[in-house]
Amino acid sequence: MARTQGSHSDITGPRIRAAALKLFAKDGYAAVSMRQIAKDVGVQAGALYNYTPDKQTLLYELLRGHMDDLLTVREAEASGTLAPLEALEGFVRFHIGFHVGRPDEVFIAYMELRSLEPENFAQVEKLRRQYEDELEGILQRGLESGDFAIDDAKIATLAVIAMLTGVNTWYRAGGRLSLEQVETIYWNMVKRAVVA
Amino acid sequence: MARTQGSHSDITGPRIRAAALKLFAKDGYAAVSMRQIAKDVGVQAGALYNYTPDKQTLLYELLRGHMDDLLTVREAEASGTLAPLEALEGFVRFHIGFHVGRPDEVFIAYMELRSLEPENFAQVEKLRRQYEDELEGILQRGLESGDFAIDDAKIATLAVIAMLTGVNTWYRAGGRLSLEQVETIYWNMVKRAVVA
DNA sequence: GATTTAACTGAACAAACGTTCAAATCAAAG
DNA sequence: CTTTGATTTGAACGTTTGTTCAGTTAAATC
Numbered sequence: 001m002a003r004t005q006g007s008h009s010d011i012t013g014p015r016i017r018a019a020a021l022k023l024f025a026k027d028g029y030a031a032v033s034m035r036q037i038a039k040d041v042g043v044q045a046g047a048l049y050n051y052t053p054d055k056q057t058l059l060y061e062l063l064r065g066h067m068d069d070l071l072t073v074r075e076a077e078a079s080g081t082l083a084p085l086e087a088l089e090g091f092v093r094f095h096i097g098f099h100v101g102r103p104d105e106v107f108i109a110y111m112e113l114r115s116l117e118p119e120n121f122a123q124v125e126k127l128r129r130q131y132e133d134e135l136e137g138i139l140q141r142g143l144e145s146g147d148f149a150i151d152d153a154k155i156a157t158l159a160v161i162a163m164l165t166g167v168n169t170w171y172r173a174g175g176r177l178s179l180e181q182v183e184t185i186y187w188n189m190v191k192r193a194v195v196a
Numbered sequence: 197m198a199r200t201q202g203s204h205s206d207i208t209g210p211r212i213r214a215a216a217l218k219l220f221a222k223d224g225y226a227a228v229s230m231r232q233i234a235k236d237v238g239v240q241a242g243a244l245y246n247y248t249p250d251k252q253t254l255l256y257e258l259l260r261g262h263m264d265d266l267l268t269v270r271e272a273e274a275s276g277t278l279a280p281l282e283a284l285e286g287f288v289r290f291h292i293g294f295h296v297g298r299p300d301e302v303f304i305a306y307m308e309l310r311s312l313e314p315e316n317f318a319q320v321e322k323l324r325r326q327y328e329d330e331l332e333g334i335l336q337r338g339l340e341s342g343d344f345a346i347d348d349a350k351i352a353t354l355a356v357i358a359m360l361t362g363v364n365t366w367y368r369a370g371g372r373l374s375l376e377q378v379e380t381i382y383w384n385m386v387k388r389a390v391v392a
Numbered sequence: 393g394a395t396t397t398a399a400c401t402g403a404a405c406a407a408a409c410g411t412t413c414a415a416a417t418c419a420a421a422g
Numbered sequence: 423c424t425t426t427g428a429t430t431t432g433a434a435c436g437t438t439t440g441t442t443c444a445g446t447t448a449a450a451t452c
Contacts, residue, residue, distance in 0.1 A: 012399085026310075027226075027310070028224060028226055028310065028311070030223075030224055030226035030227035031226035031311070033438075033439065033440080034439085034440060034441080035438085035439085035440095043399095043400070043401090044400065044401050044402070045440085045441085046400070046401070046402080046403095046441080046442075046443080047399070047400050047401075049440095049441070049442080050398085050399065050400080054440075054441075055440065055441090111307060114222070114223070114224065115224070115227070149388075150385070151380075151381045151384060152373075152381055155366075155378075155381055155382075156385065158362055158365065158366055159359050159362060159382065159385055160359075161362075162358050162359050162361070162362025162365070163355050163356075163358050163359035163362070165358070166354055166355060166357075166358025166359070169354065169358070170351075170354055177348075182351075184347075185347045185348055185351055186351075186355065188347060189346070189352065189355055189389040189390070190389070192345075192388050192389045192390075193385040193386070193388050193389035194385070194388075208429090229408075229409065229410080230409080230410060230411080231408085231409085231410090239430070239431090240430065240431055240432070241410085241411085242411080242412075242413080242430075242431070242432080242433095243429070243430050243431075245410095245411070245412080246428085246429065246430080250410075250411080251410065251411095
């Protein structure tokens with residue numbers, strides 16, 4: 001079994017994942033061949049199978065890793081103790097910052113969900129729901145405390161997330177607006193949309 | 197050349213497009229084979245080539261047709277003469293109603309843009325920008341008249357469209373909420389987000 | 393320097409791909 | 423009934439797909 005103890009080079013695995021990530025994001029999972037990934041890494045196609053049992057697992061581990069990352073990083077700045085307004089602002093700014101910094105991961109994370117086999121899909125979907133639940137909790141708390149004025153916490157959750165994730169379709173580092181400006185613009189819109 | 201005069205059956209072409217639409221939406225353009233489309237229609241793969249020169253054109257015509265539809269239907273309820281607030285409400289309700297009624301078209305229209313060859317991509321992209329420009333115009337007018345309070349008309353355009361199009365990820369006809377209720381919930385959020 | 397062990401190559405596999413085309417089929421026209 | 427012309431079949435094409443594996447290479451261990 002390969003990769004059980006570090007020996008000769010531990011950089012090929014990551015390089016494969018980086019190449020797959022880039023190519024899947026650009027052309028889509030189904031349109032990318034193992035030979036293209038191998039060529040990008042500078043290796044023959046057969047060599048990839050020392051690092052992944054198959055193509056599907058390669059995709060799954062990218063999506064799974066991305067969601068783990070998202071939840072782990074988010075956990076570090078928990079919102080449970082904050083008032084709804086501050087918690088919401090924190091979530092908005094976190095979401096934008098995190099997603100803008102990982103455009104390829106974000107892109108495949110919801111473009112290629114359907115390319116996952118059912119059990120892999122279920123795993124990733126569960127993590128995504130877990131992330132959404134934090135926002136829904138914030139909105140629900142704010143609704144009950146009277147801080148927020150929304151018709152439906154679940155719909156507002158999905159609407160806010162869709163709006164925020166949309167940043168990735170146009171934002172490019174080094175553009176007209178700084179990340180902090182973008183965060184503030186979106187936070188203003190979210191605030192006005194939900195705060196009483 | 198086939199299909200120059202109606203003769204024997206004019207329903208095969210539409211049936212092919214319907215099958216392609218359904219399969220592309222479910223599995224993605226690259227993952228769907230001409231043989232799968234043919235099987236769905238109840239015909240051999242070779243027969244498809246009496247109706248389309250190749251697979252790429254099939255996709256292009258689906259996306260192109262969808263965008264033409266969008267712009268044509270939208271034109272029928274122009275907003276130029278309305279005050280910004282009414283124009284915006286009309287746009288929001290139209291966008292939701294139109295998109296919710298065509299989930300497959302909407303899904304491939306922005307999932308499979310990258311599967312279009314460059315010149316086809318440019319055509320479809322142009323139509324999409326044309327649609328977005330109407331919303332941007334409404335927001336810009338409202339900004340200048342003082343009816344709206346937003347930081348940036350272009351960003352607000354993209355944010356609103358992302359939020360509205362997100363309806364398609366969860367809305368199903370016959371669910372808990374009627375279409376009109378959904379429109380109203382989203383209109384409330386948009387209104388609060390941008391109206392002064 | 394010899395031995396071990398992990399990493400990679402390069403060829404091969406069966407299956408599936410988009411597309412083509414001669415031959416068969418079928419509905420309508422004369 | 424025969425002819426015409428559009429439509430479909432079914433096989434074939436060359437290419438590409440994911441994956442396997444015996445054999446080569448090269449680094450680490452003794």
